[in-house]
Amino acid sequence: MDYSFSPLGDQAIVIEVGTAINEHTQKEILAISSFLEANSPQWMTEYIPAFTTISVVYNPLLINFEDVKKELAALLEGASQITPSPPRTVEIPVCYGGDHGPDLEFVAQHNGLSTEEVIAIHTGTSYTVHMIGFAPGFPYLGGMSEKIAAPRRQSPRVSIPERSVGIAGNQTGVYPISTPGGWQLIGRTPTRLFLPKKEIPSLLRAGDTIVFRRITAEEYQTLEEKENADHT
């Protein structure tokens, strides 16, 4: 397979697996991840899969950029043989609009839709988890309808409440912890996505399928209390 490689500073390399976000690219990234997990070279510190790329962090005292490139190219010949495990489906309950989703109105107006239509479109499809990143347990999802796409905010918010559901460009996602960020917020889920005490600290993993289910503010309250009891 032919991948292009480029440096990400002096301690990491980006493997460009595809140029567009699609199922084929995603499957290849999952296969490469499984392969690197099972065959980690000594100089590799960790790897970070994304939509169309995998970045490999390495120890530049053990190997230089040119040699990492060569070794990865050779290693990845073996990755195409690997079949990733079948996807899991996870349901995420969401309370849309109001205080939980202050930008729902903006997303609706931007697309010439009613807020009800935005919610119907957002819940009406299933999404693929392309990568976990940006914050602990944060899923970057593929599969959102372009009808509800909205640009990032001009300047990121200084603080976003944990478990907010947002849209940025053609992407949608859930903030597991309170963090600064530039996404348009349309709702909030009571489900915890970051589980620091678990061996795998993220509820979701790359390759999972997820669906959003609309819940009322009352249901949100009940589910949030249940989550608090389960995790403390």
Place this chain on the structure above:
Amino acid sequence: MLTIRKSGMQTTVQDLGRTGFQQYGVVASGAMDPYALRMANLLVGNEENAAALEITLMGPSIHFVEDHVISICGGNLTPQLDSKVVGCWRAIPVAKGQALTFGKPRTGSRCYVAVAGGIDVPAVMGSRSTYTRAELGGYQGRALESGDQLAIGEASAVQKSAAQNGSWFVPSPSYSSNPVIRITKGRQFELFSEQSRKHFLSETFSVNSQSDRMGYRLDGPRLALAEAQEMTSEAVVFGSIQVPVDGNPIILMADRQTAGGYPKIAEVVTVDLPLISQLKPGDRLRFKEVSVEEAQHLLKLQEKKINRLKRAIKYKREET
């Protein structure tokens, strides 16, 4: 054991960071100035990766409950032991009942207080570093507050006796409030307008007051892509320089997210990261491009220097 009497501006427990969990979005954290942390640990005979206190601008007041050997490395925040100024970059014996306080920041903005034996907090996902945004690691996942009591790991007899040679110190890096920072070109460098690329490599930027362990926001000429476009999120590293739509670059630091969707104009070379970490709001900096090859060469030279210092410290310790 030591007790925090006054918290200071922001005092956290840090080691060299949490590696291996970035694929789950877990932020690496760790010391903002890894060089100073490593030196502070070596000077008291700890492993380089032992947990120490990271102190920011206005230092805390620390009360020692037992005799300890400590060292203070990084920016000079005028450390004082029982109100008498003490030197940085050396091992210092402290006696039960003494208090370590800090005065005006003279150079830099952060320093590390290492204690022989290391700060004894539980490791979370393999690291003792504090990541306050997710309330993870360190001391209860947060910055230290008045009244907190920190346990110290067991120090060996050699570690305890090695602090008598107090006149001996290691050199401080040349921290500056207007450094030239070396960078390698980012993956999206060529997508920036010609003028923005030129400005980035020639103009002076200043550090915005909205800068913290996550990122340093810079003010200066606005940078823009030649053609506006939404990016696909991908991994970022310590030192990635992202440019959001408002055109003001952000240097991603120890508590950076694992991935980002803004274009990256450059990455700061690893050996220059401590220089960034020691900048204060209002300080000015310029950027200079080097190749990845050169950046990796610089890193190897630095490691050689650290290894020489390691041997010298060991020799000095055994001499006493």
